[in-house]
Amino acid sequence: MANLLDIRRRIRSVRNTRQITKAMQMVSAAKLRRAQERALAARPYAQMLTNVLKSLVSRADVYDPETGEVLHPLLVRREEKTTLLIVVSGEKGLAGAFNSNILKAAAKYIDVKKDKNIDVLAVGRKARDYFRRRYPLALEPGEPRKGAIQVVGEYVGLMNRAQFASAREIAERVTHLYTEGKVDSVYIVYNEFKSVIAQRLVVDDVLPIRAIGEQAHEMTEEATEEQLKQRLEAAKHAGVGIRGADTAEIDKKAAGFATAEVDYIYEQPPERLFRDLLPRYISVQLFRAMLESEAAEHAARMTAMDSATSNASDMIDSLTLAMNRARQAKITKEIIEIVSGAAAAQ
Amino acid sequence: MAETIQLEIVTPERLVVNDTAEYIEIPGKTGYLGVLPGHAPLITELAVGEISYTNAGKTKRLAVAWGFAEVLQNKVTILAETAEKAEEIDTARAEAAKKKAEAELQKAGVDGNEDAQAALDRAKARLDVAGKTGK
Numbered sequence: 001m002a003n004l005l006d007i008r009r010r011i012r013s014v015r016n017t018r019q020i021t022k023a024m025q026m027v028s029a030a031k032l033r034r035a036q037e038r039a040l041a042a043r044p045y046a047q048m049l050t051n052v053l054k055s056l057v058s059r060a061d062v063y064d065p066e067t068g069e070v071l072h073p074l075l076v077r078r079e080e081k082t083t084l085l086i087v088v089s090g091e092k093g094l095a096g097a098f099n100s101n102i103l104k105a106a107a108k109y110i111d112v113k114k115d116k117n118i119d120v121l122a123v124g125r126k127a128r129d130y131f132r133r134r135y136p137l138a139l140e141p142g143e144p145r146k147g148a149i150q151v152v153g154e155y156v157g158l159m160n161r162a163q164f165a166s167a168r169e170i171a172e173r174v175t176h177l178y179t180e181g182k183v184d185s186v187y188i189v190y191n192e193f194k195s196v197i198a199q200r201l202v203v204d205d206v207l208p209i210r211a212i213g214e215q216a217h218e219m220t221e222e223a224t225e226e227q228l229k230q231r232l233e234a235a236k237h238a239g240v241g242i243r244g245a246d247t248a249e250i251d252k253k254a255a256g257f258a259t260a261e262v263d264y265i266y267e268q269p270p271e272r273l274f275r276d277l278l279p280r281y282i283s284v285q286l287f288r289a290m291l292e293s294e295a296a297e298h299a300a301r302m303t304a305m306d307s308a309t310s311n312a313s314d315m316i317d318s319l320t321l322a323m324n325r326a327r328q329a330k331i332t333k334e335i336i337e338i339v340s341g342a343a344a345a346q
Numbered sequence: 347m348a349e350t351i352q353l354e355i356v357t358p359e360r361l362v363v364n365d366t367a368e369y370i371e372i373p374g375k376t377g378y379l380g381v382l383p384g385h386a387p388l389i390t391e392l393a394v395g396e397i398s399y400t401n402a403g404k405t406k407r408l409a410v411a412w413g414f415a416e417v418l419q420n421k422v423t424i425l426a427e428t429a430e431k432a433e434e435i436d437t438a439r440a441e442a443a444k445k446k447a448e449a450e451l452q453k454a455g456v457d458g459n460e461d462a463q464a465a466l467d468r469a470k471a472r473l474d475v476a477g478k479t480g481k
Contacts, residue, residue, distance in 0.1 A: 267390035
């Protein structure tokens with residue numbers, strides 16, 4: 001039978017741990033709410049930009065009428081010899097399987113494309129650490145290839161609070177690589193986040209742009225039943241709404257942008273506008289991926305901390321039981337000793 | 347009350363302005379343009395500069411960098427990559443950015459430096475907007 005004092009000490013220690021995990025859970029819940037709001041605030045812009053592009057496609061001649069050639073370098077399709085993979089992970093751990101799931105998905109994708117050259121662009125500390133350990137670095141532009149798989153870019157520290165400026169910076173880098181012909185296609189791996197229950201791992205097409213406004217998923221990985229249950233539970237405990245906010249109205253309003261049934265006067269030729277707009281479209285896409293990934297990270301951490309908290313509670317319960325048993329046993333033993341001592345004295 | 351137009355300014359991060367105005371001035375890429383209610387539908391790209399709009403005798407200003415605008419009869423929607431209200435502008439930071447850009451331009455000499463030039467334009471626009479409101 002364990003020592004009474006030892007059990008008490010353990011209970012105290014587990015209780016302290018529970019306090020920490022509980023606090024982390026609450027912090028993540030608050031951060032999740034904020035991240036969700038920011039993702040929501042970013043919607044109108046993305047939607048409007050997409051609209052303008054769509055309406056420009058129909059007005060501007062994207063294809064050369066004679067040769068049928070595509071007029072924008074970001075629309076050109078080439079044979080896929082080198083692929084750029086953008087991996088968006090978190091900055092910190094303690095978020096359950098969040099980071100390892102993303103890295104696993106990335107590894108799986110790399111495996112699928114292993115007959116081609118793959119350049120990796122790591123966004124987030126966890127992704128950087130993972131790829132650094134495995135593949136050679138070729139961070140300087142214009143460096144010769146270091147291997148079939150190499151890391152060409154690392155962006156660390158952005159994911160604490162994703163800014164549009166950083167999304168643009170990455171987008172510029174990516175479009176540069178593409179227009180120079182260094183890479184023939186671009187994909188992004190991230191955790192899509194619509195709401196606490198609607199999220200999954202996706203590999204999306206970025207370049208070449210196939211259809212504006214439509215997300216082509218190359219690969220998706222839905223959450224398991226078990227994960228869903230845990231998330232719901234965690235959201236309930238932290239008081240976070242499980243459904244995403246109602247975006248119908250914002251979307252409707254944004255959808256009206258630049259699509260009115262009128263003949264617009266174009267201050268610049270539509271082709272010019274189109275050319276200037278297309279790169280922004282990539283930034284917006286990246287920004288959305290970053291915001292969603294950020295929200296997903298907080299949600300994952302909240303879920304992980306919720307189960308840690310409830311595990312700690314279970315442990316305290318069973319330790320308390322053990323402690324009570326030990327105390328009972330001690331008392332019983334003492335009584336027996338007294339009784340038998342008294343009996344012996346008679 | 348005079349006729350007004352609905353004005354919305356949106357950036358990737360948030361909705362900055364949702365207001366009505368009697369007169370709006372937009373920094374188009376090919377020059378500033380003024381918009382009154384009932385303007386013909388128009389789409390234009392924006393340059394780095396200042397948006398100002400007047401409502402009930404008060405003029406409000408914003409510094410913008412790249413974007414574009416849709417003008418409809420009674421509504422103007424502006425998509426801007428950055429848009430800062432005059433009162434939100436950090437003049438000290440803008441001043442520092444201006445100095446840095448100028449220094450870089452000096453270094454680049456006759457070859458020029460597009461990035462630095464763009465940064466300089468942005469800093470100047472922000473200082474302009476902030477300065478006018480201060481008076």
